[in-house]
Amino acid sequence: MSESKTLLLVDGSSYLYRAFHAMPDLRAVPGDPTSAATGAIRGMINMMQALRKEVPTQLAACVFDAKGPTFRDEMYPAYKANRSPMPDDLRAQIEPIHAMVRMLGWTVLDVPGVEADDVIATLAVTAAQQGVTVVVSSGDKDLSQLVNEHITIMDTMNGKKRDVAGVTAEFGVPPSLMIDYQTLVGDTVDNVPGVHKVGPKTAAKWLMEYGSLDNLLQNASAIKGVAGENLRQAVDWLPTGRQLVTMKTDCDLSAYVPNLPALDALHLAEPDKPALKTFYETYGFKGLARAISEGTDTLTSAPAGAAPKPKFEPNLGLFDEPEPTVSAVSDKAYDCVLTWEAFDVWLAKLQAAELVAFDTETTSLDAMRAEIVGLSFSVKPGEACYIPLTHSYGDAPTQLPIDEVLAKLKPWFENPAIHKVGQHIKYDRHVMANHGIEVKGYAHDTMLQSYVLEVHKPHGLASLAERHVGRKGLSYEDLCGKGAHQIPFSQVDVARATEYSCEDSDMTLDVHQVLWPRLQADDKLRFIYELEIDSSEALYRIERNGVLIDAATLAAQSHALGQRIVQLETEAYEIAGQPFNLASPKQLGEIFFDKLGLPVIKKTATGARSTDEEVLEKLAEDYPLPAKILEHRSLSKLKGTYTDKLALMALPRTGRVHTHYAQAVAVTGRLSSNDPNLQNIPIRTAEGRKVREAFVAPAGCVIASADYSQIELRIMAHISGDEALVKAFHEGLDVHRATAAEVFGVAVGDVSTEQRRYAKVINFGLIYGMSAFGLAKALGIDNSAAKNYIIRYFERFAGVKRYMDDTREQAKAQGYVETVFGRRLYLPEINSPNGPRRAGAERAAINAPMQGTAADLIKLSMVAVQKAIDQQQRQTKVIMQVHDELVFEVPESEVEWVRTEVPRLMADVAQLKVPLLAEVGVGPNWDKAH
Known part of the structure; x- marks a missing residue:
């Protein structure tokens, strides 16, 4: 047999478990929890199709575990005794998966009496002995014992490749010693004991020192300490352990x-498309069935003998939904504009078109620093142009001068009557503004269209184009490369850049024509989309404004934090009686538990004594050293993340920090702040709050902060309609005090400070789906008392209980919940057979409408306030949006306007069953404005 051949072996059992646990709870009849589960089937389809393209081969098999016991069960009855039984929903999908994999052209093997690993081992060794290259696709580390110059393991879920060097680097021993290594370490998953308390590091150290397990055992008497004693006690067991972990390479597979x-019987056949189409229709995979009918399916193999990709990529499309709703553009007319004649032709097209898709190619992903390399436009699907402007490589063609091109295009860009569409328009607006052009007339953003319609899916253009119009284009990496060898876009060949950039604008227009009609057909979703477009405009202004940073204040804070950090280290050394690395879990464990005798709170998955945050907080209640460590960590993070870096992140030309607000990230509609993250400044500590002192106003201005009061509780009152809550807000009562009065059965005036604190924890805890256990932990009381508080709460606030129950049922029936304004929040796991996942989705179903409505309200406020500022020609600037808070830079002459008008504007953006209340604070810096 030719040495150039490759045998691809798939660990089907590993695949199907991963598919089952990774995919959402899909059903043959979407939305019907009583119909057959299909998530594992769909995941297997994606993975098998992607793998076939990833590894070009003519020989392949997919191997599953067969039903019934194996020889290992006879040898050791406790083998795999700890494993949970296969979930019923997964068991029901096994036979369809086997049938589907065969339809895809694979040989399917499940051999009684042995495990899938043994069958894989037998086939791999048989092929390798003939010089065939073997690729085993599995996440099972046990297969590493097979690796040699002919056999490689690839873990498709995380991109890990286990060749000889990879195994040695990962485990500390070469593949030839993996059986000995596994024997010493044991296998907790399969319930195979190793040497007691001997972990990976000790096993690797011993084997590299003694060369093999046999040599180690011959010298067992020389191994000192507890580990040596444990090794000697395991001598009688280890031969059995070795048999259990060793894969059979001589299974009878005749x-x-x-x-x-x-190996001819393992020839990879062409997919049986008619049978697959029927199968897909049966299990509700309409997009896959339609793709076969239209000839746009992805079933074709990579050509045999083609060079494999240099790196195995993770995930293999596990969550992809390749279900295009329209066919791809077949005829493309892409122009590269290098002359004024061609420019004039395209300028006329831009001026005549009803809608133009526009994209920039730039020098940077940092919107405030990026400069233009080229521009592309598309006036209808398949027709686009690219205007290269600053490509600079050896034989680059002569390009039109950038200043003249932008001057001629500026009137078109700044005409609000000319409608434009883009993908992530806020970025392109910044890029154009960097060149003195304020783009007007942006009517649509395909990223935001996707975010509103399908928040739970990816919103990148490549994903949108493949998902909705069946198109796949060049990637940035195709042109520029990756990592250290990546070149700037200005060095990309102009012809290739033309294809890439035209494709982006063309696909943006194509995707818009699919998504926009769907938004037009749903009034609620269209409202949310228009809110997102308006928010993009307001956020562009906020990002452009930036916030002034007082570098001297930050430097003083950094110095003070540095001194305190050093002091904490000294104090920690004194308590421990020795210097040590405060960031080392191993050294912390030795100091805490061996030297100081602190109690072990919990252990890690590998059996090590944990020193994580939760453990430190628990120990800090009674011991000084953990408290010092916690404070040291907190201050070090604050110093490294904020006080040392904020001033350095200021843009030189403005002297301000310009964060980036990501709109299409959080499923609830909340914004995400990045570079720097202004939403995560730890304001619960005095040191963290001080950081906000460095956010200042220029001379003649002050900082103002406006935020909603108890917004999520007000939303709860509105959507639940609970009479007691609604009454409390209408009467202007302290809602936590009113809650305490109801729960504890006392008059409002008699509520104690402690009772109010309890009520506040209960109010917010229930919003976030807190259980009795969580409440008990938060209040420091026992579970039964916490349970009684919750019972009493729901007795007094029956409307809240009714809302929670109804919302869970509604979410299970339709797969999503909505905000007050109609934003749709999908819950893929709401009918999951996995208990913890289902419970998490149920908590999200209750909380998401409140978080999402709060996000909608602050966006409505941001838009309304910015509109008022513009209409009244105020000099006040919105400079930050942080959770439910808007932060302003206000001329002293406009302070009174902000104090009176901003709360009114924020309160009037929506009419709820309870009044909205916004409060404004003013000060010389952000901290003092609270």
Whole structure:
């Protein structure tokens, strides 16, 4: 057999468990929890199709565990005794998966009496002995014992490749010693004991020192300490352990693979498309069935003998939904504009078009610093142009002068009557503004269209184009490369840049024509989309404004934090009686538990004594050293993340920090702040709050902060309609005090400070789906008392209980919940057979409408306030949006306007069953404005 051939072996059992646990709870009849589960089937389809393209081969098999016991169960009855039984929903999908994999052209093997690993081992060794290259696709580390110059393991879920070097680097021993290594370490998953308390590091150290397990055992008497004693006690067991972890490489497969050692029976066949189409229709995969009918399916193999990709990529499309709703553009007319004649032709097209898609190619992903390399426009699907402007490589063609091109295009860009569409328009607006052009007339953003319609899916253009119009284009990496060898776009060949950039604008227009009608057909979603477009405009202004940073204040804070950090280290050394690395879990464990005798709170998955945050907080209640460590960590993070870096992140030309607000990230509609993250400044500590002192106003101005009061509780009152809550807000009562009065059965005036604190924890805890256990932990009381508080709460606030129950049922029936304004929040796991996942989705179903409505309200406020500022020609600037808070830079002459008008504007953006209340604070810096 030719040495150039490759045998691809798939660990089907590993695949199907991963598919089952990774995919959402899909059903044959979407939305019907009583119909057959199909998530594992769909995941397997994606993974098998992607793998076939990833690894070009003519020989392949997918191997599953067969039903019934194996020889290992006879040898050791406790083998795999700790494993949970296969979930019923997964068991029901096994036979369809086997059938589907066969339809895809694979040989399917499940051999009684042995495990899938043994079958894989037998086939791999048989092929390798003939010089065939073997690729095993599995996440099972146990297969590493097979690796040699001919056999490689690839873990498709995380991109890990286990060749000889990879195994040695990962485990500390070469593949030839993996059986000995596994024998010493044991296998908790399969319930195979190793040497007690001997972990990976000790096992690797011993084997590299003694060369093999046999040599180690011959010298067992020389191994000192507890580990040596444990090794000697395990001597009688280890031969059995070695047999259990060693894969059989001589399984009798004659009844399953004819003519072994010849491998012709494992030939990878072409997919049976008619049978697959029927299968897909049966299990509700309409997009896959339609793709076969239209000839746009992705079933074709990579050509045999083609060079494999240099790196195995993770995930293999596990969550992809390749279900295009329209066919791809077949005829493309892409122009590269290098002359004024061609420019004039395209300028006329831009001026005549009803809608133009526009994209920039730039020098940077940092919108405030990016400069233009080229521009592309598309006036209808398949027709686009690219205007290269600053490409600079050896034989680059002569390009039109950038200043003149932008001057001629400026009137078109700044005409609000000319409608434009883009993908992530806020970025392109910044880029154009960097060149003195304020783009007007942006009517649509395909990223935001996707975010509103399908918040739970990816919103990148490549994903949108493949998902909705069946198109796949060049990637940035195709042109520029990756990592250290990546070149700037200005060095990309102009012809290739033309294809890439025209494709982006063309696909943006194409995707818009699919998504926009869907938004037009739903009034609620259209409202949310228009809110997102308006928010993009307001956020562009906020990002452009930036916030002034007082570098001297930050430097003083950094110095003070540095001194305190050093002091904490000294104090920690004194308590421990020695210097040590405060960031080392191993050294912390030795100091805490061996030297100081602190109690072990919990252990890690590998059995090590944990020193994580939760453990430190628990120990800090009674011991000084953990408290010092916690404070040291907190201050070090504050110093490294904020006080040392904020001033350095200021843009030189403005002297301000310009954060980036990501709109299309959080499923609830909340914004995400990045570079720097202004939403995560730890304001619960005095040191963290001080950081906000460095956010200042220029001379003649002050900082103002406006935020909603108890916004999520007000939203709860509105959507639940609970009479007691609604009454409390209408009467202007302290809602936590009113809650305490109801729960504890006392008059409002008699509520104690402690009772109010309890009520506040209960109010917010229930919004976030807190259980009795969580409440008990938060209040420091026992579970039964916490349970009684919750019972009493729901007795007094029956409307809240009714809302929670109804919302869970509604979410299970339709797969999503909505905000007050109609933003749709999908819950893929709401009918999951996995208990913890289902419970998490149920908590989200209750909380998401409140978080999402709060996000909608602050966006409505941001838009309304910015509109008022513009209409009244105020000099006040919105400079930050942080959670439910708007932050302003206000001329002293406009302070009174902000104090009176901003709360009114924020309160009037929506009419709820309870009044909205916004409060404004003013000060010389952000901290003092609270």
